[in-house]
Amino acid sequence: MSAEKKTDFHVVNHSIPRRDGRVKVTGKAPYVADLKLIGMAYAKVLRSPYAHAKIVSIDTLRAASRPGVYCVITGNDLEGLNPYYGHAVKDHPLLAIGKVRYAGEPVAAVVAIDERTAFEALEFIDVKYEELKAVFTPEEALAKDAPLLHEKQFEAGALRGFEGEVTAGKGTNICQQHRIQWGDVEEAFKKAAAIVEGEYYFPMAYAYAMEPYVAIADVTDQGVTVYSSAQHPFMVRHDLKSIFNLPVSKVRLIVPFVGGGYGSKSYTKIEPLVAACSWKAKRPVKLQLTVEEAMLTTRSDDAYTWMRTAVDAKGKIIARQAKIYMNTGAYAENSPLVVEKSTNRCVGPYAIPNVLIENCSLYTNTVPASSYRGFGCAQVTLPGESQIDELAAKIGKDPYEFRLANVAKPGEEFFPKMRPFDGTLKEDLETAAKAIGWKNPLPKGHGRSIACSGSDAGAYPLTSTAVRVHADGSVTIMTGSTELGQGSHTVLPQIAAEELGVPFDNVNVVSSDTAITPYDRSTGASRTTTLMGSAVLEASREAIQQMVVMAADVLKVKVEEIQVVRGGVRCGEAQLNWSEVITKFYALPDGEVIGRSYIRKSGKFSQLPVFWEAACTGVEVSVDQETGKITMEKLVTVGDVGLAINPALAEGQDIGAATMGMGIGLFEELVYEGSQLVNGSILDYRLPRFSDLPKEVELHLVQNQDGVGPYGAKGGGEASLNSMAANIANAVDRAVGVRIRQAPLTPERVWRALKEKELQNSKVQKFKE
Amino acid sequence: MMPLRRFQMHQPKNVAEAAEMLAHYGEKGRLYAGGTELLLAMKHDLLRYEHLVDVKTVPGLDKIEAKNSSLHIGGTVTHRAIENSPLVRERLPVMAEMARQIANVRVRATGTLGGNICFAEPHSDPATLLLALGAKARVQGRNGERTLAMNEILVGAYETALAADEILTAIEIPLLAKSQRAAYLKFQVHERPTLSLALVLDVDASGNAITKARAVVGSVSLTPCRSDKADALLVGPRDKVEKQLADAAQVLAEAADPGDDLEGSAEYKRHLTGVFLRRAFAQALSGAPR
Incomplete structure (x- = not known):
């Protein structure tokens, strides 16, 4: 199953310093915010103060007649466009039309000579609302008398990312339902030696990126050009093409440097609105959101999970059942896929013979939820990995040994119809246990935990690339994969340099311009190294094949007589490097050879997932029992990455993901009071800081070359997040004996749990007396 | 944070001129001394x-x-x-120690003591300690100077006793006597403290008895709060006071009457008052920074 194993790497598997590091830290890297087009205007957005309201009227006259204002656009001005978009469900109007569905929803935009003028004009737009009853939780959304958020039937998006039906738009507030089932769960629970059962809550979180959403649109008779901080330019192109009813060739998305994504930049966000502004203003328009506005644009689905897990007398997990209600907010965005993924990911990386998982996401009058690093895995790994520890405790087993005995084995078909497991979790767990010092004695008030996760990752395999070998032997990779900070601009040239035998420094990357770079479905689900990496490898080899034919022509020998050597060809005594082959072939020191590759769901990529993304994390925490404050003493990550094309970058992704997961475990949580998001700023929304980092960190990679990607590589970068909240909850339980089933584990929540435990203990004591 | 609305900046040459300007602009004007709170509120369009x-x-x-x-x-x-x-650092180390704990280095490099007190944000580190230290604010307006105690100047959340034309020119803090011990502690999860606690104790020559005490809990209510009754419970032989710490904390918390907010519930803040009063008591008597 796995790719060829090779060990004598020249460029790959080396920690080459990242390409974009120096320009970024010296402030020279241009982001969309730095770009300026000739004649460019600036937009600012008026947002709804109400969670659910009918728009009775909008009067824009006063705002539009202010000096410096070019135009004001509202939902009433969209005739001629198809204003609803969405890759999963076309439920999202680019500006509110007729009604608003959450507090913060864009209702109008002012386009003006500068940002301040646009902003100052906003308060001169007069909007009359008629407030409607609103719902904020799945429970409220499901109630019999719940108001309906979406009255209309929707068109299902063609690029929803899964094969199942879309549930949304059927006259209820249900956005998406999904269910997986095998074995006989009821029977298994009857026969179980021990069962644990509980309810868990994973909060709304914001995937904070340093760069908030920003886009520049230029809509002309020639088509639509948009510069954006988008993660998936081709997906955005698809939405814009349908909004403006244009051929694909007339829509161009250009993504320069991006200041982080973490899921928040995936799929279409503000691009349709900016393009509509440009369309109406008849000039290029820039819209740059503030962080606070970005927090009103997207968030993670929060999840209420009921779960039970059973074990037999031998300590083997025999059944798991869960019901999940996810709060998807006002619009579907990517939540239907998050629902599908979180359903699958409930199983964890365990071989469980009886499974029933039911998942349902609900529309509510809150900020629309979408992708968040790990696509629903963190939401269900909190219950999943908590229950592994709870179950181990119940049957008196060491949770680490319990995991070792139950994790999916290499090659095991643990998830029906999916790719057999392609990782080595036993080795990963052993590495984590050794690093965290699992058996070492602990001070009082300290606790350790090791947890793992396995995700069906890689998204849908549809990726293409061109590798251009120039007459001087240097190389340009044309890739639709976006460099978000994950390191693709370093990893991809490493692969091309390895294959073509040219120096790494001579391989350049041109990326994410849909008019120039070949199609790549998306940059997410940890897929780039595996899929785009494979495409670059194949395209490099295809270029070599072409150059072999050219060399035969130049040397006037048969193709079979040409032997490929590193960086060129040999035929008897004659040896030519690529530059010589191309130059001699064209009889001019210029010209090029273009190697191509198209990857689709076939061959080694015919079975989904593209790969299982597996990782372990280990933590040691200490708890201040008076305040409930948790301190991270130690963190261990183990990335099961097959082969790290660039080990330093892979480790960097792991600590980044683990830190993000730690944020959820300790303090990150968007809070609604009534209809309003009350901590929607980075002053009030608590992100991890350097001072929160664990006192000790160990980063490990397990490299067995068992992935389907280049040289046995597979993706990483999300998995270390997934298990962190559960890990912290487990470690707190082991430290101070309280089981908390809600993230984040804020000091007050820990203190309350400790107080509750004390109360129970004193009751027991009294009873004994 | 939105772009700042247009405003005019004026730079007076002296305090008298500043007072004139403030009087002239009335509600349309505001004193700007660092801007770490003011400009933030203006960027969020909360103040204009x-x-x-x-x-x-x-x-x-x-x-x-x-x-x-x-x-x-x-x-x-x-x-x-x-x-x-x-x-x-030499004469009043507890003040330097408190200043070191304010926000982050970017805020500390720009934010000013006078601005902090006059903005009257309820989660102020300096206000809590200054009330315990018995500091006074010197203020100057068009009609001359006056001196206000901390509890006189801070009258509510974002609210001071300053007249529209008055400027805080200096804070006067009595230095600690040889017999005095002080501590400042806080508990913080978010950007601002959940709770701040300052304690000043007078000890007798033996070091075994407290002759006078001043405890302040801050950040939990609109202004920092102290209580004569709580302070009375902190006076007496050390071992006796140690036994009364919980009662003193309860009285102090009662006086502060904390509310529920994003930092935590009132109940939690009452509990923390006890934890941090005890910790501050131990720290003050341990000979750590005064």
């Missing part, structure tokens, strides 16, 4: 002013001096300057 009177360039307001038995810190002295001042 057409005129800002920048006193940072007024000579003489940025001095730290020891006079008689007190420390005079000018209104535009930054938190960072207090934190790093050899004079403060």
